[in-house]
Amino acid sequence: MRRRIPPKTPQYRPMYATCLFCNKPLGTNExxxxxxxxKRLAFDPAKGRLWVVCSSCERWNLTPLEERxxxxxxxxxxxxxxxxxxxxxxxxxAKMRDGTTLVRIGSPMRPEFAAxxxxxxxxxxxxxxxxxxxxxxxxxxxxxxxxxxxxxGIGGFGWIMARSIKNIVQGSPExxxxxxxxEGDSVLHVRRRHLGESTxxxxxxxxxxxHLRFKNGSADFVGREAERIAAIVIPKVNxxxxxxxxxxxxxxxxxxxxxxxxxxxxxxKLADVYTRPGIPRRxxxxxxxxxxxxxxxxxFGLPVPQRLALEMALHEExxxxxxxxxxxxxxxxxxxxxxxxxxxxxxxxxxxxQGVIDRAHDDDKPQ
Numbered sequence: 513m514r515r516r517i518p519p520k521t522p523q524y525r526p527m528y529a530t531c532l533f534c535n536k537p538l539g540t541n542e543x544x545x546x547x548x549x550x551k552r553l554a555f556d557p558a559k560g561r562l563w564v565v566c567s568s569c570e571r572w573n574l575t576p577l578e579e580r581x582x583x584x585x586x587x588x589x590x591x592x593x594x595x596x597x598x599x600x601x602x603x604x605x606a607k608m609r610d611g612t613t614l615v616r617i618g619s620p621m622r623p624e625f626a627a628x629x630x631x632x633x634x635x636x637x638x639x640x641x642x643x644x645x646x647x648x649x650x651x652x653x654x655x656x657x658x659x660x661x662x663x664x665g666i667g668g669f670g671w672i673m674a675r676s677i678k679n680i681v682q683g684s685p686e687x688x689x690x691x692x693x694x695e696g697d698s699v700l701h702v703r704r705r706h707l708g709e710s711t712x713x714x715x716x717x718x719x720x721x722x723h724l725r726f727k728n729g730s731a732d733f734v735g736r737e738a739e740r741i742a743a744i745v746i747p748k749v750n751x752x753x754x755x756x757x758x759x760x761x762x763x764x765x766x767x768x769x770x771x772x773x774x775x776x777x778x779x780x781k782l783a784d785v786y787t788r789p790g791i792p793r794r795x796x797x798x799x800x801x802x803x804x805x806x807x808x809x810x811x812f813g814l815p816v817p818q819r820l821a822l823e824m825a826l827h828e829e830x831x832x833x834x835x836x837x838x839x840x841x842x843x844x845x846x847x848x849x850x851x852x853x854x855x856x857x858x859x860x861x862x863x864x865x866q867g868v869i870d871r872a873h874d875d876d877k878p879q
């Protein structure tokens with residue numbers, strides 16, 4: 513008989529059910545009675561950290577709950593009791609009966625943890641996007657083959673087909689990839705093409721500055737706000753993640769500077785050159801379609817290792833501040849994510865494709 517999820521108490525507030533980064537539902541589990549949120553959870557019993565790993569964007573959501581110690585203790589017991597687990601000296605993976613995955617963090621050195629954590633995250637993201645693109649291309653190909661078999665001439669549609677396939681692989685320039693809540697409770701709608709028109713620079717006091725394009729406008733953000741918003745949009749630039757070599761290089765980039773904070777300072781000095789924007793997209797449809805190089809400008813202009821390192825550094829800086837006592841910002845981030853989720857649309861993967869992806873992720877299951 514299926515175990516009933518306990519009734520909601522204060523620690524199960526709705527805001528903890530939505531991903532901080534993509535605003536999609538985190539799902540539920542029947543494994544942790546004290547924290548029935550998420551199907552993949554990572555925990556560090558020594559440092560008292562608990563993350564929910566989003567199945568859609570693969571990002572790690574740090575929980576700001578004071579009650580997380582109870583969930584960590586239960587996760588530790590369940591991990592120790594199960595035989596369905598694999599582990600290294602510092603990191604272990606266990607699969608529960610209901611399909612929930614527990615990732616136990618031991619005491620790895622920071623580079624080792626970063627390489628494992630982000631290697632897994634970027635690798636799964638890469639696999640996911642390749643599968644989505646493959647399914648889309650297959651669908652377009654089937655349409656072409658079906659038309660040819662029916663005797664329908666498709667020569668005139670060749671250009672349209674080519675553009676469709678390119679949009680499937682690269683992503684539609686007009687797709688809304690992020691919805692960002694800013695001061696005044698307004699929500700900025702950022703399309704993929706806007707990322708090619710946005711830049712990162714450095715202020716006179718050394719802080720990060722972000723010039724962000726969005727629907728019907730643009731705005732400049734500096735300091736902590738620039739980092740917060742960059743942490744939302746950079747994963748959209750890193751849509752295809754990275755292989756192990758790229759992740760290793762990204763980790764080395766951060767280690768060379770000594771810390772994520774110092775890496776952000778260094779990158780902001782160089783990013784102005786890398787992220788010079790392409791042609792503004794306020795003009796005509798013809799200008800947009802005749803400039804296919806857009807995806808290599810703006811934020812897309814950052815070399816892959818640097819933009820992967822940027823995503824890592826932004827993520828770790830957010831967690832560092834939260835763990836140093838600034839949990840109020842993290843609480844607010846969860847609330848914002850839930851509010852944005854309530855108005856989000858057209859950002860979900862088709863159920864048929866999601867099913868294929870979920871089956872592919874079964875390779876996480878310990879043998």
